[in-house]
Amino acid sequence: MGISNEIRQIKPNGELHRCPACGYEYGFHTSFLSVNAGVDGKVSPVRSTKELYRVILICPECGTRFDVGWRVSFCEEEGPVVRTTMLLR
Numbered sequence: 001m002g003i004s005n006e007i008r009q010i011k012p013n014g015e016l017h018r019c020p021a022c023g024y025e026y027g028f029h030t031s032f033l034s035v036n037a038g039v040d041g042k043v044s045p046v047r048s049t050k051e052l053y054r055v056i057l058i059c060p061e062c063g064t065r066f067d068v069g070w071r072v073s074f075c076e077e078e079g080p081v082v083r084t085t086m087l088l089r
Contacts, residue, residue, distance in 0.1 A: 002063050003058060003063040003065060004063050004064050004065050006064075006065070007033075007056060007065045007066065007067050008020075008021075008064065008065065008066050008067070009066075009067050009069075010066045010067070010068055011068065011069070012068050016028075016057075016068065019059040019061060019062060019064060020066070021059060021062055021064040022059060022061050022062040022064070024059050024060065024061035024062065026060075027060075028057035028058055028059060028060070028066075029057070029058040029059075029060055030055055030056065030057060030058070031055075031056045031058060031065075032053040032054070032055060032056070032072070033053060033054045033056050034051065034052075034053055034054075035051075035052040035053060035054055035071065036051065036052075051073060051074070051075060052071050052072070052073050053071065053072050053073070053074065054067055054070070054071060055067075055068070055070040055071070055072055
């Protein structure tokens with residue numbers, strides 16, 4: 001079966017490893033869809049100050065795609081991550 005063109009919105013509840021569409025239990029493939037791409041490949045009228053991507057989960061068994069609301073940026077312009085330590089007295 002091929003990948004679905006439709007992207008379903010779902011909310012994770014506990015561990016997310018089972019496909020809600022077909023019941024496949026061994027996790028998902030992932031893909032990244034530009035937020036600026038809008039819906040169905042149309043250009044979004046709202047632009048972000050940085051390039052954001054929707055994390056799309058794809059069931060390897062039935063090809064259904066899911067958006068759980070995760071967004072990531074691959075922007076290299078952001079500063080490095082700084083690790084801080086809290087001292088307890």
